Amino acid sequence: MSNKIIQVDALESEAIYIFREVVAQFEKPVLLFSGGKDSITLVRLAQKAFYPAKIPFPLMHIDTGHNFPETIEFRDRLAKELGVELIVRNVQDNIDSGRVKEETGRYASRNMLQTETLLDAIEEFGFDACIGGARRDEEKARAKERIFSVRDDFGQWDEKNQRPEVFDMLNGRIDLGQNVRVFPISNWTELDVWSYIEQENIEIPSIYFAHKRKIFVRDGMIWSADDAVVFRDEEEVVEERMVRFRTVGDMSCTAAVLSDAVDIAKVVEEIRDSSISERGARIDDKRSEAAMEKRKQQGYF
């Protein structure tokens, strides 16, 4: 036994408290896992919340089919190591069956299509709480979201009529068919997440670190040229540069940044000095001023 006093970081303690409330208040929770740094952080926090017992809910990945191979490999290995059930549902299935229509053209992305697959999966398994890694500092519509965010049976967020959330009392009472989206790291910033990953020595997919990649530049953003899913005009010039990814979303809408940060300490330093926001590299947020709010009204997480 270490003869020490514990006064854990307030953000970590808050997140662990939230995880325990989810398990106490809901019948069938699930952790929405994308293989990105935020959901990886959630997994560590969930481990801490229930240790030495296993994480008492499955992980679920809504796979757009356009994920970085590094992420998928990482996802499968993590679930195996933890001994946690991993559910994967594919956007491709809904495209094949004609339920959703794939976008075409320069900015085609499957990001929007995820919503339909997510709502189907929630219904299929009867999940009443979906834990996600969204943070309020990411985007201005996210900044408005509660920690327990009630969605109706169409997955809709009623942003003008949210439940008051006072002190740390979380009201998880819902009607049948409703579900709650839970955001344990609401109050974390991007830098908090990176610092935590560094402090806890958590493994993350390699695409977060600087590596040589074939890229091309469009609208001032850097796109991966290695992958067939990213639309590229013939005249757009391919070059090889040192880049890394700040967020790990669908490849078709996630741009890279030029970087020499090859390890976590350098990444933390880079984020600290950055003058561009994290979502600045997500083309789907730039579609309109209310892009995120609209997606959330439709059931996006």
Place this chain on the structure above:
Amino acid sequence: MKVLKIATAGSVDDGKSTLIGRILYDTKSLTDDKLEAIEEKSRQRGFDYLDFSLATDGLVAEREQGITIDVAHIYFSTPSKSFIIADTPGHIEYTRNMVTGASTAQASIVLIDARNGVIEQTYRHFFINNLLRIKDVVIAINKMDLVDFSEEKYNTIKSEIEYLASKSEYKGQNLTFIPMSALQGDNVVHKSENTPWYKGETLMHHLERLDLDDIADDSQTRFPVQTVIRPKTEEYHDFRGYAGKIYGGDLAVGDEIAVLPSQTKSKIKSINFFDKEYEVAKRGSSVTVTLEDNVNVSRGDMLVKVNEEPTIAKQLEATICWMDKEPLQASQKYYIKHGVNDAQAKITQLSSIIKTDFSGIEENPSELVLNQIGDIQLKLSKPLLFDSYKNNKSNGSFILINPKTNNTVGVGFIK
């Protein structure tokens, strides 16, 4: 790094969102892409200044109407501190969202439009800050540029607030008055040359200097059990851990504790946090403890130190802030959520409505409507383990939930 949670309050158009935007801008916390978006939108709308509220009003309806409807949480840091600002709405109809934002704040900024002085919404916001017992309150007298930076105007508002404060029963509050123009940046981050008569600090300097450690923690140890951890694996076959967050005080291995409400006595055997064990855990830590004896403990029970017991009762008196369109009526049944504990609650008496200008009470009203504050008595379906809000904020507050709609309809402060 230390985190300071701040709530803003003020009436519509007093400039809360603008103030936050100004803070972000002057502390260079806005990233280039966000700043570009604000510049572009401000141009599009034909403004000859940067409309910083665009940084915080994240909902379409808010931007359409130019008002804040719900709380936005804004994050930034300076070399010495991290800040979370809850940008809360000013409209009376969204007061509940203001309470939402303010409930977790350690400090609060109340904005006043220097032209209008103290108005009814100021009373209300000041009152709520008192009710929540927020220790550090900044009275930001804004739009000083529109009153020619008049010292007289500033002094009038200052004395009105001081008079208001003198009528409050919460005397532990530190009030700081700052004259400013959020739009032009006077005394927000940079000291203004327009107010040579003002000898105090800028807002940011004040917030940076606030000592978080002086938020006294002399409260008794409260450890409500959130969940029982039983791995039932070979390695941890007999492990039975009680997980929760420490509300006040601390817990140490060897402490003699009482399990409430059963009053069973035992000793703390271990304090676990993930794969480590500790001797002592402090307030705010989400830990898992094991006990020497195999006692019956479940969610909602509470571990306390022997002889430091809270009130255990099936009725309570509280001040309540009503947050629902459907009024509170005496004899109505609700769910009460007190920390991690639930019970049914019946309003046995609606004793009074409290006037938020500290001018007194209205006795025996028939109902309490949205955003009104009143005193009630509750009868509970089972005993709850509580303190007065004055002595322990976490264990002295509760919410009421309407069983028909599942909505959180009120927040209570136990007397």
